[in-house]
Amino acid sequence: MLELFEDIATRLEAGETVALCTVVGARGSTPQNIGAKMIVCHNGRTIGTLGGGCVEAETRKTTLEAMTAGGDQTLTFKLNHDHGWDDGMICGGQLDVHVQIFRDRHAAARFRALAAEVRSGGRAFFEIPEAGFREEIAPPPTLIIAGGGHVAKALATVAANLDFRITVIDDRGDFVSAERFPAASSRIVGPIDLELSKQPIDDRTFIVIVTRGHKHDEQALAAVVRSPARYIGMIGSRKKVQTVLESIERRGVPREMLARVHAPIGLDIGAFTVEEIAVSIAAEMIAVRRGTSTDAVRAMRVASKES
Structure with missing residues (x-):
């Protein structure tokens, strides 16, 4: 607008x-x-x-x-x-x-x-x-992408057309270049968890954690899980997600707080390629942004598998 x-x-x-x-x-x-x-x-x-x-x-x-x-x-x-x-x-x-x-x-x-x-x-x-x-x-919602890999790059391309103000964080300078993320308004190089903790996060902030490994994912999630972010999503298999969430719970983070994390991230649309995964993440963010229950969408997917 x-x-x-x-x-x-x-x-x-x-x-x-x-x-x-x-x-x-x-x-x-x-x-x-x-x-x-x-x-x-x-x-x-x-x-x-x-x-x-x-x-x-x-x-x-x-x-x-x-x-x-x-x-x-x-x-x-x-x-x-x-x-x-x-x-x-x-x-x-x-x-x-x-x-x-x-x-x-x-x-x-x-x-x-x-x-x-x-x-x-x-x-x-x-x-x-x-x-x-x-x-x-109101200002457009902010999307903070933790990690500058393939999924992050594809997601930034999709999110740019959805009126998100994009920030990308990675500890590898080559992965947050203007060439890789031309639509990002902010590209930050540094320890991902530390830089995340410096960001102004409010109820119009969407956070997507797609780093290069579960250790970095865990550190990133721990840095933002107590924040008032509108949406927090983390990539990974169900087994990896469970391991990360259990580890953070042992740090004293209440289970109810962890329950709001969208993980594995994205709507289950059968995504396979990097671009498809980016679309599934964007679709989930849209659902949250518009107040649509993602549980209902997931239930439809399960029902279609069982029929």
């Missing part, structure tokens, strides 16, 4: 007219949630999505007309035979899309300031008073 705001600012600073289309209301079953956004440029190009299909096409058409002879407005779409039949999107719900037209540099400054505030770790609000819309914009 911050990229959308910065893109609007850049275009306004270049003298372009830009429209921002925001879903401000959603009732029933809809292809997008409240807050979804799409930019419409003066040349008809769109960035972002409102869910595709007729809704998006008609919003674009109406917005382009408003950019030349009109102004801000709210469009209401009833997702029935009128909007959605051709796309197979007869959801039965209703979607309200507010269209804002921006033409001046003052608006560019506001979007720049909002994005800068959030990127610096703060929180800001995006408001459309005339639509009764107010949205809190």
